[in-house]
Amino acid sequence: xxxxxxxxxxxxxxxxxxxxxxxxxxxxxxxxxxxxxxxxxxxxxxxxxxxxxxxxxxxxxxxxxxxxxxxxxxxxxxxxxxxxxxxxxxxxxxxxxxxxxxxxxxxxxxxxxx
Amino acid sequence: xxxxxxxxxxxxxxxxxxxxxxxxxxxxxxxxxxxxxxxxxxxxxxxxxxxxxxxxxxxxxxxxxxxxxxxxxxxxxxxxxxxxxxxxxxxxxxxxxxxxxxxxxxxxxxxx
Numbered sequence: 001x002x003x004x005x006x007x008x009x010x011x012x013x014x015x016x017x018x019x020x021x022x023x024x025x026x027x028x029x030x031x032x033x034x035x036x037x038x039x040x041x042x043x044x045x046x047x048x049x050x051x052x053x054x055x056x057x058x059x060x061x062x063x064x065x066x067x068x069x070x071x072x073x074x075x076x077x078x079x080x081x082x083x084x085x086x087x088x089x090x091x092x093x094x095x096x097x098x099x100x101x102x103x104x105x106x107x108x109x110x111x112x113x114x
Numbered sequence: 115x116x117x118x119x120x121x122x123x124x125x126x127x128x129x130x131x132x133x134x135x136x137x138x139x140x141x142x143x144x145x146x147x148x149x150x151x152x153x154x155x156x157x158x159x160x161x162x163x164x165x166x167x168x169x170x171x172x173x174x175x176x177x178x179x180x181x182x183x184x185x186x187x188x189x190x191x192x193x194x195x196x197x198x199x200x201x202x203x204x205x206x207x208x209x210x211x212x213x214x215x216x217x218x219x220x221x222x223x224x225x226x
Contacts, residue, residue, distance in 0.1 A: 044157070102147075103173075106155060
Protein backbone atom coordinates (compact mmCIF):
# COMPACT_ATOMS: atom_id res chain seq x y z
CA UNK A 1 0.00 0.00 0.00
CA UNK A 2 1.17 3.52 -0.77
CA UNK A 3 2.18 5.46 2.31
CA UNK A 4 1.49 9.00 3.42
CA UNK A 5 3.47 11.35 5.65
CA UNK A 6 1.83 13.96 7.86
CA UNK A 7 3.07 16.21 10.66
CA UNK A 8 2.30 14.79 14.09
CA UNK A 9 0.53 17.91 15.30
CA UNK A 10 -0.55 21.39 14.32
CA UNK A 11 -2.14 24.33 16.11
CA UNK A 12 -4.56 26.92 14.89
CA UNK A 13 -6.51 29.82 16.28
CA UNK A 14 -10.25 29.73 16.05
CA UNK A 15 -11.76 31.45 13.02
CA UNK A 16 -8.50 31.20 11.08
CA UNK A 17 -7.83 28.96 8.07
CA UNK A 18 -5.90 25.76 8.58
CA UNK A 19 -3.77 24.00 5.99
CA UNK A 20 -3.00 20.37 6.80
CA UNK A 21 -0.28 18.95 4.54
CA UNK A 22 0.21 15.39 3.37
CA UNK A 23 3.02 13.89 1.33
CA UNK A 24 2.43 10.79 -0.76
CA UNK A 25 5.40 10.55 -3.08
CA UNK A 26 4.75 6.91 -4.02
CA UNK A 27 1.16 7.47 -5.09
CA UNK A 28 0.09 5.46 -8.11
CA UNK A 29 -1.92 6.84 -10.99
CA UNK A 30 -5.15 5.25 -9.80
CA UNK A 31 -4.90 6.04 -6.08
CA UNK A 32 -7.52 8.36 -4.65
CA UNK A 33 -6.58 10.72 -1.81
CA UNK A 34 -8.97 10.48 1.12
CA UNK A 35 -9.13 12.55 4.31
CA UNK A 36 -10.83 11.46 7.51
CA UNK A 37 -10.89 12.97 10.97
CA UNK A 38 -11.35 11.33 14.34
CA UNK A 39 -12.58 12.77 17.61
CA UNK A 40 -11.59 11.05 20.87
CA UNK A 41 -13.34 7.74 21.46
CA UNK A 42 -15.23 7.94 18.18
CA UNK A 43 -14.89 6.35 14.78
CA UNK A 44 -13.25 8.33 11.98
CA UNK A 45 -15.46 10.62 9.95
CA UNK A 46 -15.06 11.09 6.21
CA UNK A 47 -14.04 14.63 5.24
CA UNK A 48 -13.21 14.73 1.53
CA UNK A 49 -11.50 12.85 -1.27
CA UNK A 50 -10.13 13.51 -4.74
CA UNK A 51 -8.06 12.11 -7.58
CA UNK A 52 -6.45 14.94 -9.54
CA UNK A 53 -8.53 18.09 -9.37
CA UNK A 54 -9.07 20.24 -6.33
CA UNK A 55 -12.27 19.44 -4.48
CA UNK A 56 -14.59 21.45 -2.29
CA UNK A 57 -17.41 20.39 0.00
CA UNK A 58 -19.25 21.85 2.95
CA UNK A 59 -16.59 20.67 5.38
CA UNK A 60 -13.32 21.49 3.65
CA UNK A 61 -11.31 21.89 0.47
CA UNK A 62 -8.70 19.54 -0.90
CA UNK A 63 -5.83 20.94 -2.92
CA UNK A 64 -3.86 18.34 -4.88
CA UNK A 65 -0.43 19.08 -6.31
CA UNK A 66 -0.04 18.82 -10.04
CA UNK A 67 2.30 15.83 -9.69
CA UNK A 68 -0.06 14.32 -7.06
CA UNK A 69 2.82 13.70 -4.68
CA UNK A 70 1.31 15.92 -2.05
CA UNK A 71 -2.03 17.35 -1.02
CA UNK A 72 -3.40 19.85 1.48
CA UNK A 73 -6.62 19.75 3.42
CA UNK A 74 -7.94 23.25 3.96
CA UNK A 75 -10.34 24.15 6.74
CA UNK A 76 -11.44 27.65 5.86
CA UNK A 77 -12.36 28.80 9.35
CA UNK A 78 -11.31 26.53 12.17
CA UNK A 79 -13.65 26.08 15.10
CA UNK A 80 -13.17 24.29 18.39
CA UNK A 81 -15.21 21.43 16.95
CA UNK A 82 -12.54 20.91 14.29
CA UNK A 83 -10.01 19.78 16.90
CA UNK A 84 -9.35 16.17 15.97
CA UNK A 85 -6.82 13.80 14.43
CA UNK A 86 -6.80 14.16 10.65
CA UNK A 87 -5.78 11.22 8.51
CA UNK A 88 -4.62 11.45 4.92
CA UNK A 89 -5.03 8.09 3.19
CA UNK A 90 -4.51 6.68 -0.26
CA UNK A 91 -7.21 4.37 -1.53
CA UNK A 92 -6.35 2.00 -4.31
CA UNK A 93 -8.07 2.64 -7.56
CA UNK A 94 -10.63 -0.04 -7.99
CA UNK A 95 -11.45 -2.61 -10.52
CA UNK A 96 -15.12 -3.32 -10.71
CA UNK A 97 -16.34 -5.32 -7.73
CA UNK A 98 -13.23 -4.92 -5.65
CA UNK A 99 -13.34 -3.23 -2.26
CA UNK A 100 -9.94 -1.83 -1.52
CA UNK A 101 -8.56 -1.52 1.95
CA UNK A 102 -7.45 1.75 3.45
CA UNK A 103 -4.21 1.99 5.38
CA UNK A 104 -4.25 4.61 8.12
CA UNK A 105 -1.12 6.27 9.48
CA UNK A 106 -0.96 8.15 12.77
CA UNK A 107 -2.39 11.36 11.31
CA UNK A 108 -2.07 15.00 12.39
CA UNK A 109 -3.52 16.09 15.72
CA UNK A 110 -5.05 19.52 15.21
CA UNK A 111 -5.43 21.75 18.22
CA UNK A 112 -7.68 24.79 17.95
CA UNK A 113 -7.43 27.55 20.49
CA UNK A 114 -9.52 30.62 21.22
CA UNK B 115 -31.21 7.22 9.78
CA UNK B 116 -28.80 4.84 8.12
CA UNK B 117 -25.57 3.99 9.81
CA UNK B 118 -23.32 1.46 11.46
CA UNK B 119 -23.99 0.15 14.93
CA UNK B 120 -21.32 -1.43 17.03
CA UNK B 121 -22.17 -3.04 20.30
CA UNK B 122 -21.39 -3.00 23.08
CA UNK B 123 -19.49 0.25 23.55
CA UNK B 124 -17.36 -1.24 26.32
CA UNK B 125 -16.53 -4.90 26.79
CA UNK B 126 -14.55 -6.63 29.49
CA UNK B 127 -13.29 -10.20 29.32
CA UNK B 128 -10.93 -12.49 31.12
CA UNK B 129 -7.82 -13.69 29.41
CA UNK B 130 -8.32 -16.96 27.57
CA UNK B 131 -11.93 -16.30 26.60
CA UNK B 132 -13.12 -15.75 23.08
CA UNK B 133 -15.29 -12.68 22.58
CA UNK B 134 -17.43 -11.57 19.63
CA UNK B 135 -17.91 -7.93 18.69
CA UNK B 136 -21.04 -6.99 16.81
CA UNK B 137 -21.24 -4.76 13.74
CA UNK B 138 -24.50 -4.07 11.90
CA UNK B 139 -25.14 -1.66 9.04
CA UNK B 140 -28.33 -0.56 7.30
CA UNK B 141 -26.62 1.39 4.53
CA UNK B 142 -26.95 -1.43 2.02
CA UNK B 143 -23.17 -1.41 1.59
CA UNK B 144 -21.46 -4.42 0.10
CA UNK B 145 -18.05 -3.99 1.70
CA UNK B 146 -17.33 -4.10 5.43
CA UNK B 147 -14.11 -3.71 7.40
CA UNK B 148 -12.69 -4.26 10.87
CA UNK B 149 -9.90 -2.07 12.22
CA UNK B 150 -8.02 -2.07 15.49
CA UNK B 151 -6.67 1.09 17.13
CA UNK B 152 -4.20 1.21 20.01
CA UNK B 153 -3.63 4.34 22.11
CA UNK B 154 -1.95 7.10 20.13
CA UNK B 155 -1.82 4.97 17.03
CA UNK B 156 -3.52 4.90 13.68
CA UNK B 157 -5.96 2.23 12.55
CA UNK B 158 -4.77 -1.19 11.46
CA UNK B 159 -6.88 -3.41 9.24
CA UNK B 160 -7.86 -6.81 10.65
CA UNK B 161 -10.28 -8.23 8.06
CA UNK B 162 -12.45 -6.95 5.27
CA UNK B 163 -15.29 -8.37 3.24
CA UNK B 164 -16.25 -7.38 -0.27
CA UNK B 165 -19.48 -9.31 -0.38
CA UNK B 166 -21.57 -11.82 1.54
CA UNK B 167 -19.80 -15.12 2.27
CA UNK B 168 -16.44 -13.67 1.29
CA UNK B 169 -13.71 -12.03 3.37
CA UNK B 170 -9.97 -11.36 3.24
CA UNK B 171 -7.28 -10.99 5.85
CA UNK B 172 -5.97 -7.54 6.51
CA UNK B 173 -2.60 -6.62 7.97
CA UNK B 174 -3.10 -8.08 11.46
CA UNK B 175 -5.55 -10.98 11.12
CA UNK B 176 -3.79 -13.42 13.45
CA UNK B 177 -5.89 -14.24 16.50
CA UNK B 178 -9.11 -12.95 14.93
CA UNK B 179 -11.92 -14.51 12.92
CA UNK B 180 -14.92 -13.12 11.06
CA UNK B 181 -18.01 -14.25 9.23
CA UNK B 182 -20.22 -12.57 6.64
CA UNK B 183 -23.43 -14.56 6.43
CA UNK B 184 -25.62 -11.51 5.90
CA UNK B 185 -24.98 -8.27 4.05
CA UNK B 186 -25.87 -6.24 7.12
CA UNK B 187 -23.66 -8.01 9.62
CA UNK B 188 -19.91 -8.58 10.00
CA UNK B 189 -19.11 -9.90 13.50
CA UNK B 190 -15.53 -10.11 14.70
CA UNK B 191 -14.35 -12.78 17.13
CA UNK B 192 -11.27 -12.07 19.18
CA UNK B 193 -9.87 -15.46 20.06
CA UNK B 194 -7.67 -16.50 22.94
CA UNK B 195 -4.83 -16.75 20.41
CA UNK B 196 -4.71 -12.95 20.10
CA UNK B 197 -1.80 -11.99 22.33
CA UNK B 198 -2.75 -8.36 22.98
CA UNK B 199 -6.51 -8.08 22.52
CA UNK B 200 -7.08 -4.94 24.59
CA UNK B 201 -7.79 -2.20 22.05
CA UNK B 202 -10.41 0.01 20.43
CA UNK B 203 -12.14 -1.87 17.60
CA UNK B 204 -13.78 -0.05 14.71
CA UNK B 205 -16.09 -1.40 12.06
CA UNK B 206 -16.68 0.35 8.74
CA UNK B 207 -18.58 -0.15 5.50
CA UNK B 208 -18.54 1.21 1.98
CA UNK B 209 -20.03 0.61 -1.41
CA UNK B 210 -17.99 -1.33 -3.90
CA UNK B 211 -16.91 1.74 -5.81
CA UNK B 212 -14.17 4.06 -4.58
CA UNK B 213 -16.43 5.63 -2.00
CA UNK B 214 -15.80 6.84 1.53
CA UNK B 215 -15.86 4.52 4.49
CA UNK B 216 -18.58 4.94 7.09
CA UNK B 217 -17.41 4.05 10.57
CA UNK B 218 -19.22 2.94 13.67
CA UNK B 219 -18.37 4.45 17.04
CA UNK B 220 -16.28 1.51 18.10
CA UNK B 221 -16.08 -1.05 20.86
CA UNK B 222 -13.43 -0.69 23.53
CA UNK B 223 -12.33 -4.16 24.59
CA UNK B 224 -10.41 -4.71 27.79
CA UNK B 225 -8.98 -8.14 28.54
CA UNK B 226 -7.47 -8.80 31.95
